[in-house]
Amino acid sequence: MFDDLKRHAAGIADRRIETLFDSSDRAEDFSVRLGDMLFDYSKTNIDEAGRGLLLDLLDRAEVAVKRDAMFNGQAINETEGRAVLHTALRNLDGGPVLVDGHDVMPGVLETLARMEDFASAVRDGRFAGQGGKITDVINIGIGGSDLGPAMAVKALAPYHDGPRCHFVSNVDPADIADALRACDPATTLVIVASKTFTTIETMTNARTAKAWMGESVADPAAQFAALSTAKDKTAAFGIDASRVFGFEDWVGGRYSMWGPIGLSLMIAIGPEAFRAFLRGGQAMDRHFQHAGWAENMPAMLALVGLWHNQVLGHATRAVLPYDNRLARLPAYLQQLEMESNGKGVSMDGADLAFDSGPVVWGEPGTNGQHAFFQLIHQGTRVIPCEFLVAARGHEDELHHQHQLLVANCLAQSEALMRGRTLDEARDKVAEKFDGAELERQAKHRVFPGNRPSTTLAYPQLTPEVLGQIIALYEHRVFVEGVVLGINSYDQWGVELGKELATALQPIVEGGDASGKDGSTAGLVGFLRGNGL
Numbered sequence: 001m002f003d004d005l006k007r008h009a010a011g012i013a014d015r016r017i018e019t020l021f022d023s024s025d026r027a028e029d030f031s032v033r034l035g036d037m038l039f040d041y042s043k044t045n046i047d048e049a050g051r052g053l054l055l056d057l058l059d060r061a062e063v064a065v066k067r068d069a070m071f072n073g074q075a076i077n078e079t080e081g082r083a084v085l086h087t088a089l090r091n092l093d094g095g096p097v098l099v100d101g102h103d104v105m106p107g108v109l110e111t112l113a114r115m116e117d118f119a120s121a122v123r124d125g126r127f128a129g130q131g132g133k134i135t136d137v138i139n140i141g142i143g144g145s146d147l148g149p150a151m152a153v154k155a156l157a158p159y160h161d162g163p164r165c166h167f168v169s170n171v172d173p174a175d176i177a178d179a180l181r182a183c184d185p186a187t188t189l190v191i192v193a194s195k196t197f198t199t200i201e202t203m204t205n206a207r208t209a210k211a212w213m214g215e216s217v218a219d220p221a222a223q224f225a226a227l228s229t230a231k232d233k234t235a236a237f238g239i240d241a242s243r244v245f246g247f248e249d250w251v252g253g254r255y256s257m258w259g260p261i262g263l264s265l266m267i268a269i270g271p272e273a274f275r276a277f278l279r280g281g282q283a284m285d286r287h288f289q290h291a292g293w294a295e296n297m298p299a300m301l302a303l304v305g306l307w308h309n310q311v312l313g314h315a316t317r318a319v320l321p322y323d324n325r326l327a328r329l330p331a332y333l334q335q336l337e338m339e340s341n342g343k344g345v346s347m348d349g350a351d352l353a354f355d356s357g358p359v360v361w362g363e364p365g366t367n368g369q370h371a372f373f374q375l376i377h378q379g380t381r382v383i384p385c386e387f388l389v390a391a392r393g394h395e396d397e398l399h400h401q402h403q404l405l406v407a408n409c410l411a412q413s414e415a416l417m418r419g420r421t422l423d424e425a426r427d428k429v430a431e432k433f434d435g436a437e438l439e440r441q442a443k444h445r446v447f448p449g450n451r452p453s454t455t456l457a458y459p460q461l462t463p464e465v466l467g468q469i470i471a472l473y474e475h476r477v478f479v480e481g482v483v484l485g486i487n488s489y490d491q492w493g494v495e496l497g498k499e500l501a502t503a504l505q506p507i508v509e510g511g512d513a514s515g516k517d518g519s520t521a522g523l524v525g526f527l528r529g530n531g532l
């Protein structure tokens with residue numbers, strides 16, 4: 001799949017990225033626009049020929065055919081026999097979407113309308129707690145039932161005019177305890193978010209929250225809502241059907257924030273802003289469906305990823321939002337990308353002949369600059385960086401501070417590309433040192449440069465722009481997955497640990513650990529000896 005590209009890469013191995021800018025319109029040529037969003041991949045070593053070979057991958061993998069199959073509701077999640085239709089959740093004014101001949105859109109729009117009614121009632125007090133208007137919402141969920149809304153509530157803080165939102169995910173009792181301590185049970189709404197309504201962490205925390213509420217209010221279940229595909233289980237938990245917002249198995253957990261799983265976000269920012277978020281996602285869908293590949297933002301973002309990770313062999317990529325409210329975006333993308341494309345076999349079960357998706361990590365800038373950027377600039381491994389930056393923030397009176405942020409973002413990608421030569425480093429320290437000491441000191445100040453990065457720039461982090469960004473990354477994952485020939489929509493790799501945890505529970509509660517391996521038995525013994 002990547003042989004031609006690897007040969008091409010070998011041929012340009014010594015070429016420096018900045019020399020590509022000798023052709024003056026490179027910045028324009030090697031960037032993609034969608035409305036007022038710009039994806040600039042000119043600071044990579046991709047040239048015209050390389051781009052041509054990358055674009056060939058899309059044809060060879062029949063990405064267009066598979067994209068249409070996804071949007072048309074075919075069961076492209078082959079190992080689970082399911083359609084993949086999170087796009088239907090934001091198909092606000094689109095046409096019918098058929099699954100097995102049945103149009104899912106009336107159901108999607110009806111659920112959206114019910115969510116809007118409920119969110120409005122919570123926000124304006126028509127739905128109240130037993131002690132009055134809802135002041136706090138606790139979303140209990142994990143993975144895809146947590147990371148999306150948690151990331152987005154933080155991202156859209158300037159639009160947050162509803163009750164406070166708390167997100168509890170971890171089975172560690174510290175997580176729920178901290179949230180409950182901050183809330184008054186009589187004015188708190190608990191949302192239990194779980195596609196399956198079986199996830200041990202979520203169900204454990206939900207029971208803890210119900211008991212906590214039951215100590216203070218007469219009818220704790222009345223202050224619970226549920227977001228799930230399993231209505232029998234939400235009923236068994238005691239949550240009235242009027243506060244259950246269902247979805248179908250064709251919405252994957254990590255793709256689910258556009259529907260009921262987004263309820264906490266909708267309560268926080270209001271139905272109108274939530275619709276703007278959906279509209280942003282839908283705009284990216286339309287672009288992905290209709291733009292030619294070279295002008296197609298998700299496709300080009302995917303090809304840059306494949307170039308860096310599969311062709312050049314860089315094992316990780318850093319996501320670096322110079323947008324502090326996107327602090328949870330790297331964690332969100334870790335699930336989206338790594339749970340989707342961290343697979344070792346192709347769709348037909350054959351061992352993958354190349355690397356699976358990369359390790360994704362990151363933190364907002366400028367914080368990262370004072371922490372791990374050292375390694376990105378001077379470490380021996382190349383880490384492709386993906387910067388995100390807005391033209392303006394929401395703090396008009398502090399715009400000069402925003403400009404400083406932008407200057408830092410642009411400086412980092414420039415520094416990564418240019419680096420600093422030994423001669424330049426010598427000049428830096430020539431006044432202080434001479435002779436062998438000058439050489440030694442200068443060496444430490446050399447930056448190899450030639451390190452690739454991309455920048456996604458947008459006017460402002462509005463709900464609509466956030467919707468575009470999230471849908472962009474979703475489609476990027478799709479394209480990479482199709483080219484790699486894997487199923488991006490299952491997650492069998494999370495099962496084994498869950499099974500073993502279930503088997504270990506009786507042992508950590510005091511059972512016999514002797515059947516376990518020496519390390520596991522030893523750790524149980526140590527922890528028991530220290531209060532387990």
Ligand SMILES: O=P(O)(O)OC[C@H]1O[C@H](O)[C@H](O)[C@@H](O)[C@@H]1O
Nearest residue numbers: 143144145194195196199253494
């Ligand atoms: O929403 P739930 O059914 O509770 O699932 C929550 C999460 O747990 C699972 O282990 C999966 O790995 C995730 O993809 C999922 O988002």
